[in-house]
Amino acid sequence: xxxxxxxxxxxxxxxxxxxxxxxxxxxxxxxxxxxxxxxxxxxxxxxxxxxxxxxxxxxxxxxxxxxxxxxxxxxxxxxxxxxxxxxxxxxxxxxxxxxxxxxxxxxxxxxxxxxxxxxxxxxxxxxxxxxxxxxxxxxxxxxxxxxxxxxxxxxxxxxxxxxxxxxxxxxxxxxxxxxxxxxxxxxxxxxxxxxxxxx
Amino acid sequence: xxxxxxxxxxxxxxxxxxxxxxxxxxxxxxxxxxxxxxxxxxxxxxxxxxxxxxxxxxxxxxxxxxxxxxxxxxxxxxxxxxxxxxxxxxxxxxxxxxxxxxxxxxxxxxxxxxxxxxxxxxxxxxxxxxxxxxxxxxxxxxxxxxxxxxxxxxxxxxxxxxxxxxxxxxxxxxxxxxxxxxxxxxxxxxxxxxxxxxxxxxxxxxxxxxxxxxxxxxxxxxxxxxxxxxxxxxxxxxxxxxxxxxxxxxxxxxxxxxxxxxxxxxxxxxxxxxxxxxxxxxxxxxxxxxxxxxxxxxxxxxxxxxxxxxxxxxxxxxxxxxxxxxxxxxxxxxxxxxxxxxxxxxxxxxxxxxxxxxxxxxxxxxxxxxxxxxxxxxxxxxxxxxxxxxxxxxxxxxxxxxxxxxxxxxxxxxxxxxxxxxxxxxxxxxxxxxxxxxxxxxxxxxxxxxxxxx
Numbered sequence: 001x002x003x004x005x006x007x008x009x010x011x012x013x014x015x016x017x018x019x020x021x022x023x024x025x026x027x028x029x030x031x032x033x034x035x036x037x038x039x040x041x042x043x044x045x046x047x048x049x050x051x052x053x054x055x056x057x058x059x060x061x062x063x064x065x066x067x068x069x070x071x072x073x074x075x076x077x078x079x080x081x082x083x084x085x086x087x088x089x090x091x092x093x094x095x096x097x098x099x100x101x102x103x104x105x106x107x108x109x110x111x112x113x114x115x116x117x118x119x120x121x122x123x124x125x126x127x128x129x130x131x132x133x134x135x136x137x138x139x140x141x142x143x144x145x146x147x148x149x150x151x152x153x154x155x156x157x158x159x160x161x162x163x164x165x166x167x168x169x170x171x172x173x174x175x176x177x178x179x180x181x182x183x184x185x186x187x188x189x190x191x192x193x194x195x196x197x198x199x
Numbered sequence: 200x201x202x203x204x205x206x207x208x209x210x211x212x213x214x215x216x217x218x219x220x221x222x223x224x225x226x227x228x229x230x231x232x233x234x235x236x237x238x239x240x241x242x243x244x245x246x247x248x249x250x251x252x253x254x255x256x257x258x259x260x261x262x263x264x265x266x267x268x269x270x271x272x273x274x275x276x277x278x279x280x281x282x283x284x285x286x287x288x289x290x291x292x293x294x295x296x297x298x299x300x301x302x303x304x305x306x307x308x309x310x311x312x313x314x315x316x317x318x319x320x321x322x323x324x325x326x327x328x329x330x331x332x333x334x335x336x337x338x339x340x341x342x343x344x345x346x347x348x349x350x351x352x353x354x355x356x357x358x359x360x361x362x363x364x365x366x367x368x369x370x371x372x373x374x375x376x377x378x379x380x381x382x383x384x385x386x387x388x389x390x391x392x393x394x395x396x397x398x399x400x401x402x403x404x405x406x407x408x409x410x411x412x413x414x415x416x417x418x419x420x421x422x423x424x425x426x427x428x429x430x431x432x433x434x435x436x437x438x439x440x441x442x443x444x445x446x447x448x449x450x451x452x453x454x455x456x457x458x459x460x461x462x463x464x465x466x467x468x469x470x471x472x473x474x475x476x477x478x479x480x481x482x483x484x485x486x487x488x489x490x491x492x493x494x495x496x497x498x499x500x501x502x503x504x505x506x507x508x509x510x511x512x513x514x515x516x517x518x519x520x521x522x523x524x525x526x527x528x529x530x531x532x533x534x535x536x537x538x539x540x541x542x543x544x545x546x547x548x549x550x551x552x553x554x555x556x557x558x559x560x561x562x563x564x565x566x567x568x569x570x571x572x573x574x575x576x577x578x579x580x581x582x583x584x585x586x587x588x589x590x591x592x593x594x595x596x597x598x599x600x601x602x603x604x605x606x607x608x609x610x611x612x613x614x615x616x617x618x619x620x621x622x623x624x625x626x627x628x629x630x631x632x633x634x635x636x637x638x639x640x641x642x643x644x645x646x647x648x649x650x651x652x653x
Binding site: 016030031045079081087105109114159176180187197199 | 214215217218219220221223225227234246248251254255262263276277280317319320325326327340341342343344345346348349352353354355357359361391392395396422423425427446448452453455456459491493508598599600607617619620621622625626
């Protein structure tokens with residue numbers, strides 16, 4: 001997995017609440033488009049007009065946010081479907097960090113599986129960041145995961161395990177496989193305790 | 200110490216504490232489907248790994264298979280996904296309930312129906328509506344593609360322990376008000392993020408009175424509340440419902456299981472991080488007006504002056520009654536509302552008239568099991584006689600993955616779970632409602648109050 005240590009990049013404001021993973025990537029794209037091409041269809045309903053032309057009102061179609069690698073979002077960002085393609089699609093347009101007051105939980109977990117840093121911050125802080133992101137003069141943020149600071153001043157916290165995975169580019173499966181003996185022992189005891197669970 | 204239902208089931212599955220609130224949990228049942236199952240197994244193989252417990256892993260095609268009556272009509276690109284699921288499950292020794300198998304259906308319909316999901320089990324699937332399984336007193340939650348591969352390789356999942364939320368439903372719902380209305384009302388009350396970070400437990404006399412299928416509808420919409428997990432304590436209704444199901448324990452094993460299952464209910468005095476109450480007696484049938492399940496009102500209510508973008512997308516004007524809004528389609532199906540009791544209620548409404556001539560109405564049973572049972576009761580004939588299309592089992596128009604879509608700007612009353620922008624097709628307008636309300640709307644050709652159909 002790609003490591004995440006420090007990122008200095010343009011942040012785009014996407015303030016609306018409850019942006020769901022269907023809006024981030026449509027199911028037919030999930031089923032038909034290879035992982036590395038999903039970026040083309042990220043936010044399809046918002047980025048493009050019905051005739052296929054770019055929607056000039058959508059923030060990611062405008063300078064400097066066209067180059068954004070950070071999104072400052074509203075409540076419950078990434079709610080809905082578990083589709084990890086939503087994270088792949090965001091990564092496909094260069095997004096490495098999403099900041100919101102709250103996230104759809106499955107989406108939040110999926111971010112960390114893909115080297116994307118998801119940061120929860122109180123609503124007033126995200127509103128302040130959103131205001132900064134809205135002005136091209138202040139839209140460039142530095143996100144430092146090592147020190148857990150945005151622009152050197154705004155502190156954030158991510159789960160220690162998630163932080164370590166991103167900083168070191170660790171593979172979750174590899175970490176768990178190292179615990180095989182524990183899993184085997186647990187399962188052996190469980191087979192005696194709850195035999196009906198095992199067909 | 201008093202513990203909640205959730206605490207008991209979670210603690211039972213803890214293999215290791217990973218620090219910082221993260222735990223490694225054992226997975227009792229892993230369900231795979233056609234949208235990602237084949238790919239995940241392929242990736243596992245590519246990494247030189249094997250499915251650790253193929254006997255705890257089960258697969259079925261549901262998301263992308265066509266549901267055209269008789270013919271199926273699965274498209275070529277979708278057939279490739281189904282073929283990959285076939286090849287990979289065969290290679291890995293994973294049981295597949297394939298198209299044509301009497302057990303095929305929507306994963307969250309068949310897992311309980313086959314007795315795979317049992318009280319106190321931990322169930323995961325690469326689909327957010329896995330929370331449906333909580334109706335049996337299990338912990339069920341959706342996971343992403345990477346986590347699917349992790350579970351295949353290790354039979355465990357890394358999770359942060361959530362907070363707990365208890366929603367009490369008291370009072371008896373009036374005629375025409377169903378489980379779907381109860382849960383939509385709760386989402387309307389606390390919002391689509393109201394259960395964020397929580398495992399929900401649904402309790403109270405209103406929940407006790409629900410049959411298992413109603414409880415599944417309740418738990419199914421937990422994720423629309425922001426809660427990844429939703430549960431109902433198992434009781435005699437649960438135990439009776441499970442008896443004799445294909446994978447449910449029998450004989451002496453069932454007796455042992457029953458003793459354990461009876462210990463699972465939340466202890467008196469167990470503490471929840473948040474509690475909410477809903478008075479079922481005060482509820483009217485619910486219908487959504489916007490593009491989030493929280494945008495919900497009573498069917499005899501007025502479209503609120505909120506969320507202008509959502510109103511524009513939905514083509515609705517604030518301040519007008521929602522009833523009387525002309526519709527184009529009705530969809531009765533999905534892991535929310537496609538079970539036998541849902542179809543019985545819808546059929547009892549369908550008996551009272553004919554689908555309006557400008558409306559296309561579909562009934563998509565949730566599984567082959569449901570389809571056969573409904574046909575034995577003659578429900579298919581009732582639907583067909585009223586002008587509904589009786590289709591094959593699958594996710595169909597809920598997820599819109601096989602070209603089974605609502606046309607741009609067409610309006611659909613749907614028993615599914617998501618009214619998101621573009622969910623049922625680009626620019627499609629979805630109104631979520633119960634099967635009773637959906638069937639009544641099909642006959643009326645507009646959004647209507649099922650209670651008026653005497």
